[in-house]
Amino acid sequence: MVIARKIDDTLPHVPVQRSAATLSLAYVWVAYIAFGLAAVAGMVQGMVRGGIMELPSWTNYYQILTAHGVLMALIFTTYFIVGFIFSGVARTTGGSLHGAALKFGWAGWILMTLGTLMAVVTILMNEASVLYTFYAPLKASPYFYIGSALLVVGSWLAGFGVFASYRKWKRENKGKTSPLFLYMGVTTYILWITATIPVAVEVLFQLIPWSLGLVPTINVMLSRTLFWFFGHPLVYFWLLPAYMAWYVCLPRIIGGHIFSDSLSRLAFICLLLFSIPVGFHHQLMEPGISPAWKMIHVTLTLIVVIPSLMTAFSMFAIFETTGRKKGGVGLFGWFKKLPWTDVRFFAPFVGMLFFIPGGAGGIINASNQINAVVHNTIWVTGHFHITVGAAVALTFFGVTFWLIPALTGRQLTKTANRMGMVQTVFWAVGMFLMSLAMHTMGLQGAPRRTDYTTYMDHPLALGWMDYQRVMAFGGGLLFVSAILLILILLYLTFYAPKGNTEYPIAETETTQEVPKILERWPVWIGLVAFLIILAYGYPILQQIQHQAPGSPPFVTW
Amino acid sequence: MHLHRYEKIWLMLGAGGLALFIVLLCVNAFAMGMAPPSNMEMIDPEKVTETPPFDKPGLKQVGDNEYDAYMTAFAFGFAPTKMEIPVGATVNFHVTSPDVIHGFQIPETNINFMVLPGHISSATHTFDKPGEYLILCNEYCGAGHQVMATTIIVK
Numbered sequence A: 001m002v003i004a005r006k007i008d009d010t011l012p013h014v015p016v017q018r019s020a021a022t023l024s025l026a027y028v029w030v031a032y033i034a035f036g037l038a039a040v041a042g043m044v045q046g047m048v049r050g051g052i053m054e055l056p057s058w059t060n061y062y063q064i065l066t067a068h069g070v071l072m073a074l075i076f077t078t079y080f081i082v083g084f085i086f087s088g089v090a091r092t093t094g095g096s097l098h099g100a101a102l103k104f105g106w107a108g109w110i111l112m113t114l115g116t117l118m119a120v121v122t123i124l125m126n127e128a129s130v131l132y133t134f135y136a137p138l139k140a141s142p143y144f145y146i147g148s149a150l151l152v153v154g155s156w157l158a159g160f161g162v163f164a165s166y167r168k169w170k171r172e173n174k175g176k177t178s179p180l181f182l183y184m185g186v187t188t189y190i191l192w193i194t195a196t197i198p199v200a201v202e203v204l205f206q207l208i209p210w211s212l213g214l215v216p217t218i219n220v221m222l223s224r225t226l227f228w229f230f231g232h233p234l235v236y237f238w239l240l241p242a243y244m245a246w247y248v249c250l251p252r253i254i255g256g257h258i259f260s261d262s263l264s265r266l267a268f269i270c271l272l273l274f275s276i277p278v279g280f281h282h283q284l285m286e287p288g289i290s291p292a293w294k295m296i297h298v299t300l301t302l303i304v305v306i307p308s309l310m311t312a313f314s315m316f317a318i319f320e321t322t323g324r325k326k327g328g329v330g331l332f333g334w335f336k337k338l339p340w341t342d343v344r345f346f347a348p349f350v351g352m353l354f355f356i357p358g359g360a361g362g363i364i365n366a367s368n369q370i371n372a373v374v375h376n377t378i379w380v381t382g383h384f385h386i387t388v389g390a391a392v393a394l395t396f397f398g399v400t401f402w403l404i405p406a407l408t409g410r411q412l413t414k415t416a417n418r419m420g421m422v423q424t425v426f427w428a429v430g431m432f433l434m435s436l437a438m439h440t441m442g443l444q445g446a447p448r449r450t451d452y453t454t455y456m457d458h459p460l461a462l463g464w465m466d467y468q469r470v471m472a473f474g475g476g477l478l479f480v481s482a483i484l485l486i487l488i489l490l491y492l493t494f495y496a497p498k499g500n501t502e503y504p505i506a507e508t509e510t511t512q513e514v515p516k517i518l519e520r521w522p523v524w525i526g527l528v529a530f531l532i533i534l535a536y537g538y539p540i541l542q543q544i545q546h547q548a549p550g551s552p553p554f555v556t557w
Numbered sequence B: 001m002h003l004h005r006y007e008k009i010w011l012m013l014g015a016g017g018l019a020l021f022i023v024l025l026c027v028n029a030f031a032m033g034m035a036p037p038s039n040m041e042m043i044d045p046e047k048v049t050e051t052p053p054f055d056k057p058g059l060k061q062v063g064d065n066e067y068d069a070y071m072t073a074f075a076f077g078f079a080p081t082k083m084e085i086p087v088g089a090t091v092n093f094h095v096t097s098p099d100v101i102h103g104f105q106i107p108e109t110n111i112n113f114m115v116l117p118g119h120i121s122s123a124t125h126t127f128d129k130p131g132e133y134l135i136l137c138n139e140y141c142g143a144g145h146q147v148m149a150t151t152i153i154v155k
């Protein structure tokens, strides 16, 4: 059940109270500042790889690539997600955040921002060109690692804020099922906190002491395992908030209802369970992990196919039932009834389309030996640009178009909507071209994370150049789209006319019984712990007991 | 919890396909011996240049038309720098790193693995076609990563 506030449409109003709205906006705007800077870096990368431009001597390709990876994958996503979830939690629990949640929210923002600044400064000083995966024994400045640790801890505080809101709601609504958005927000943070514990351990107990010179060497294998323990659920941390928008906000935008409250919750629980114990699928091509353990992780990885199919079914079921109710007839008549000119629908919908090849590519990547064909080629980069860079990012853009005016008490005007449509088309075409080129060239062996090179004019590498240029062209379109987006968001924050913008939260059509078990968190957290011990207990023990001789630090850039 | 009939069918087809797929992957890996490269041998990364056989990287003939290639991957190159083998030769690559992490990839073959300091990576390939095969590093290893490559000539 969702509590909607009574809305008086004659007065301008904010669907969430000013204090919560400001907190949310503070997060969302840091996200888009990081996004804007990272978009410049991304465009430059494409141009450099395509041989269209050369970098000046005061910078280098890998410094720029580190900035792009960190700002896009870690800063843009995390800030946006934290801000979005806070706003939605406020919206679905009566319109405001209480004192504890606000305090946690701001404390988190301060820690995260401090951490971000530390990391960014070390990158700018070229003391941390280790890419966003910071694989040891490449050694960045200790401040880079300390900054990352602050970022993680800050995000935990934000999570505690959401847990506090959840507790308060539960106390005040004894025996009732929590609002779906709130439930999903809580699940997302349980996933995030569980996933970031191992990387925090890596950073605090391995990287920081080693980079400070307190210990001479590092266990490289263990550091990689801890990193990928985090690295895969990281992608689900990006995805779950996009799913929240799909499950809860999108039905309302198209004038429909939530398909099934319980199944939505069940899908989130499945994603929580099966996104964590799977990190070895990023380490399939490495020595030191046995084929049997790799296969166990591959199997657990592929189980996410089930909640993904559930999501696909729900989405199209919502689209079809809503389209039919609006008078769509025949097999596909309902399709035409969807609000194609409403950017709040159009952007996430285009994102969903990208998710179809994205999911198929994911199955290929996870498939044990087929991974040898694509591992560390630029195919992989193509893959995550259509999943996170298109499906998730377009959903976030679609959300931002209504979120910002809803929080600032302004209107998403017709013009802004139209500009948003143009921006979406540019992004989609740009991503399509860039990722198609990346996928194709990757299959032919072109490596990712690599500056312009022809490998001494090897004919094979020369053959990739045409694709590199297509990739650069796609990157150019993406850059134009990014600028347009920032302009629209500035307009919506500061200049759009005052007025009412809906914060779309859908409800179920009829009251639905939700099984109590879905909110018994100890059961699910226990299962998560069980799966983690099953998948990681023995391998991590082995990596500590039978570790390879350690590695001293290297600075090779 | 109510499941729509179509959704049941949809999920059952999905789960069935998935189960079949996983079984195929297992057969492929364990019955047909095509598991991903997972060598368990270790080595002290600070002593690679003193540890045989990596002190003298190169090709060693071990069979009729079969070779062991002991190689090092370092910032920013591979040793040995020159390798030549006859068409149809099977090569068992054994690679390690004295410094940071590198990649080892031969495009147009299925040779593609990580090289971690402290570990020895191995994989085997039979070169059936003549040519000058590119060997490149596909994991970022520093400022010269893009020049880290060599070739293997198959005649």
Ligand code: HEM
Binding pocket: A038, A039, A040, A042, A043, A045, A046, A049, A065, A066, A068, A069, A072, A073, A076, A077, A131, A132, A133, A378, A381, A385, A388, A389, A390, A393, A447, A448, A449, A450, A451, A474, A475, A476, A478, A479, A482
């Ligand atoms: C303006 C839009 C964008 C452009 C032009 C762009 C371009 C690129 C290019 C060319 C690379 C490949 C570099 C290489 O491997 O040598 C890259 C890497 C990457 N991009 Fe983007 N990208 C864009 C947006 C995004 C978005 C929205 C995300 C995620 C939210 C993202 C995340 C990444 C990540 C994580 C990497 C990998 C970095 C690494 O390998 O260390 N990008 N991008």
Ligand SMILES: [Cu+2]
Binding pocket: A231, A232, A235, A281, A282
């Ligand atoms: Cu993954």
Ligand SMILES: [Cu+2]
Binding pocket: B102, B103, B137, B138, B139, B140, B141, B142, B145, B146, B148
């Ligand atoms: Cu390299």
